[in-house]
Amino acid sequence: MGRIDLKVVLWSWGCVFVAVMLLSGSRVMGAEVTVKPGIKIKMKIKHDSEVIRLNGVLIGYNEMEFVLETQEGELAVRRVVHWQSLPPNKVFELFRLILKKKATAEKWERAAAVLDGIEGGQRFAENARSLAARLEKKGRSAKDDDALEEGSEEAGQSPAEAMDSDASGDTESSESPTIKRSIAPSPVEDLRWPKHNEKDYRAALDQFRQRVENDMRSIDWEWRFVETQYFVFYTDMRLREARNWAKQLDNMYDKMLDLFGAEKGTNIWKGKAVIVVFKGKNDFVRYLRDAIGNKDANNYLGICYNYSSGDTQIIFYRQPDTYAFGKLLVHETVHGFLARYRSRVHIRSCWNEGLADVIAKMMVEKSDMVAKKQRSAVRMLRDLRHPGDGFFLSSQIEWVQYGVASLLTEYLLELGPKKYIKFINGMKDGRNWKVALQSAYGMDEYQLMKVFGEAHEVPNLKPYSRRDIRELNLEQ
Known part of the structure; x- marks a missing residue:
């Protein structure tokens, strides 16, 4: 972590990916x-x-x-x-x-x-x-x-x-309410992550690892690590278990490359992503609170930090339920992948959480957590006839909306993986999500939610709640 300049104090406004704001x-x-x-x-x-x-x-x-x-x-x-x-x-x-x-x-x-x-x-x-x-x-x-x-x-x-x-x-x-405008060809050059050679990436990774290890020493935590093609995995778990989880992450990474049509072996990280997994919650909380400065550490099961430098650090503690932990491990790592994929542009929460849960459901088949959220989501959609306040607007959707997000992502993938890639690429190239949606699927959010709702036997499903409509001054 960089040093906080105490002469100017700023606060975080709740961004999931960048939880610590520094000067x-x-x-x-x-x-x-x-x-x-x-x-x-x-x-x-x-x-x-x-x-x-x-x-x-x-x-x-x-x-x-x-x-x-x-x-x-x-x-x-x-x-x-x-x-x-x-x-x-x-x-x-x-x-x-x-x-x-x-x-x-x-x-x-x-x-x-x-x-x-x-x-x-x-x-x-x-x-x-x-x-x-x-x-x-x-x-x-x-x-x-x-x-x-x-x-x-x-x-x-x-x-x-x-x-x-x-x-x-x-x-x-x-x-x-879809604004008509043309967008410059993609990708926008100054939104891309800087490109470096393998030697530079190795040096950058070594420097970042040194910083992470110093943070871990500051709380007197003893660790071992496993290094794979794409990840450095720090933990106090048994080495055999750590290797199994690290292998799972490499498999997930390959699936993400395949989904986005990238060549096998492509490395999107700045060197490698750093994973830190604590065997117990107490050490996890101490690390987030004392070494990183996250005062809300008790509220997290895991968190992904994507730093403006391009470094990625994903931190968890080992939950007792193996499948729940596996799902969380994959979910947060997908966030890290999306942050580094193609450009610096942040993907809006509803699309980000949706893909993270879909990939977790795919990778950890024995976990029914995502499926349960999806069943609850269908009931909510039938009751409300919309996905909940701020689903398409807020910087972070509510927990009860995760099931809607993953169902919607699955539906978009069913309409065509190539269309989905075009949609994500459009947003990563700086387009507004509505423009990217129209370009990839030929429909706006109203049309999307209508056909999505019909697919789940929810007629007349709308994209916005009454509160959203008041905030946007829209008519539905």
Whole structure:
């Protein structure tokens, strides 16, 4: 882990994949877009009883973070701030400042992808896409876009409110709110993970392992490890059992490569993924809480950390139920695979959890956990006639919605594995999930849920709850 800069305090907004948000002093991490001249920002953010101040000059950014330069005496200090550590309205505000003079449809699409990955950011993501659609549709220059925003403010609305009110204008109909727009060919270059040779990957893996081992030493935990083609497996379990689980992960990895049409032997990791499995829960909690800084450690059975550096660490404790543990092991590792597959873009929770459970069901056939959740999901769909609040909108679906997610993923795979790959690839290339769905399957979320519902004897199934409709200002 990097060192937390105590001069600036940020909080995590509940991202499952990146549970610890860090600021890193004196280095610039992946600022792929340089902002010249830099943009002065002075921002107060309220969180509970605390007021957090961000003062400095924004000099660069990418889809994961931005670089803030501050002056401390004669020394210029650069810090990296993760987008996900800010509330979505502040992120949108910053993109407005960054893109004001150089706005393009593509840049607003990328801003939307950032906002999609933030809890509560979906509304602002739609605002960003509304701007992108306008720029693309009418060929406006950045100057025209400025005039649009100023006009909105003069009318007594904030630009965000003005965009909200006009968002429905870009939809096909009240039944099908799918924005029509063309998307640049994939993959988007600056969303890809950096490519390195085998020697560089080995060096990076050795460095990451050293960090992980130092963390484990800090809690006085003794371990042994098994190294496979794709994983380094640390544990205090018996070595024979560790080898069996490591072999299971390699088999799962090969199935994932096959599913996505990748050549056998392809390594998507930055070197290898690091797996840490504790025999007991107490050590697991101590490690998460004391070594990594996760204050909610007691609430987890396992967790996958995908760091902005590209390193992957997946942490569990050995549950008494062998099949339940096997299912969890595969489930969390699928999250890690999806994070590293093709690009840095985060796949939305409903699709992410769905695939993770489908692969776990496939790999651990003797576990009935996924099947039970699916049976409960069908009953819920029949009662509600929708998949639950925020299923397609939230950064993390609720536990009771996992069964819907896996059933929906199975249905999409049944419609054609190649279509499913195209759908995932579209999202990983930076497309909004609705655009990727339309491109891969030729239908929007309303049409999808209708035929999906009919397949499970749930007529008139809708994609959104009443609360979702109010939040999105949609009609169903």
